[in-house]
Amino acid sequence: MTSSHTHKWGLRRASSTARSHAPGEAEGKQALSVTGRAGFVARGVVYVLVGALALQIAFGGGGREADRQGALQQVAAQPFGKVMLWLLVVGFGCMAIWRASEALLANGPQNKVGSRLLDAGRAVFYGFVCWGTASFAAGSGGQSGSDAKSQDWTASALKLPGGQVLVGIAGCVLIGVGATLAVRAVMRRFLRKLETGKMGRRVRQAVTALGVGGGVARGVVFAGVGVFALVAAIRFDPHQAKGMDATLRTFAHTPAGPWLLVAVAVGLVLFGGFSFASARWRRL
Template sequence: MSGPSGRSSTRFAGRNTIERLARFGFCARGAVYCVVGMLAVLAAVGAGGKAGDSAGALRFVLLGPLGPWIVGLIALGLWGFAAWRLVEAVTDADRRGTSPKGLAVRGAHLISAGIYAGLGLTAASLALGLGLQSDGDGLQDWTAWLLAKPYGRVAVALIGLGVVGGGVGFLVKAARGDVTERLALDAARQAWAEPVGRFGYAARGIAFLIIGGFVVVAAWYQASSEVKGLSGAFQALRAQPYGRVLLAIVAAGHVAFGAFGLIQARYRRIDAPDIDQADDAVARVVRPGA
């Protein structure tokens, strides 16, 4: 292809299968968080929405025109995003390196791969007419299972602290990080993309702090019922003084996070090995001298 439009089209479509999956995945994740945030904003202003989790957003989409088809496409996109996160973590496609910070980011990407693969399964089950539990119920089940194990209380506490740490990381990135460092943007586009990204990361940071706090409390009291997902975080905000305002701000931030995901789908630099090269990429990581 030639010309600006041709280059743009190529960048969006991707150069290989994994890159295309990644871009499709950023789209799907962005769409989910846009819906999550919009529903929570409507709830905050009393316009009939519900401040729920990602599964609730998928159920909302399911009720719309062509709902099962759209949710099915979202499921495929979320699995594509999970595949990209796995590739990032294992092959170091983003050149994070093996420093403690780099390994921490890659480890977080590995966890993210599992989370979005699970959310993709939820979306697929809804598209096929099956019902799965909400995020909060699933978290409570896993917490109850883990608390019943030897040293389970310690494990749950460490997980909660890890989620809190992720929230701190999001807030630091929102305040001081270069949120557009991996985006191919000119100055004009960066001028509006950067504040969208910062607002989105700040909102996710606040949500992670609250969710992680719930998990730590569950460990302290050895009660899995204390664990809440994103819907619980929204409810906790709503219960505070000026709760409607707080919920509206954080909900709008989730819309911004979703919108930033759509920006990433379009402009992110993705240097991914193609599927037929993935084995070699993994081998280079496992056996550096190979």
């Protein structure tokens, strides 16, 4: 076989291999896209319910905790609640898988080491959320809420060598994360990850409002939890640590009265709506 024939045969083989692999890659990307969108839907459901529970607290009807545990209790109380809970389990599992795929497989200049590590951390977080939701759906409804967990974790951390410093660092990190989330929301950085070209003008305006309002409220809650963790470290008192529920209730006791809590609660509902919009228009 001449060298020219060998070269042509190699080109045909490479072309055939590319064609045979392309459908598989397309199917894989499509599967990951569906997985990510399911995760955003699950996140949206929980944030809408947490925001609704926070609104009840603001207007004097705070029976359930305004956190993920309270949201799951709300879901369980509905008709077909058990089925809905397991759908949330699947959704959070999908989110964990999609975040892990972003950390391991995504290409492009936007996926630097820092971004990959952030996605890996998110994958771990949603893995724990999936596990906790599955435990609740399986009948472990008596697990503690965010406030008790925060105090337990803080107490355990304070017992470690240098634990006071560790808790203080964790608080500062949460404050920084909250501030970053709020600033990015105000700057509308989230629009870079959405297919805005497929939206109409009014839809784009609505999604932008959801992203800004929801992102700021989410950042405020993260920063609030961080402040209480920092106070717990300074005072060496784990009871000063607060989860999402206690942090939200604290907003009602500020000089602004319950209206600050109302504003944050509405913002959390908006973020839930933004999560639904992300399920539709996020670039995946």
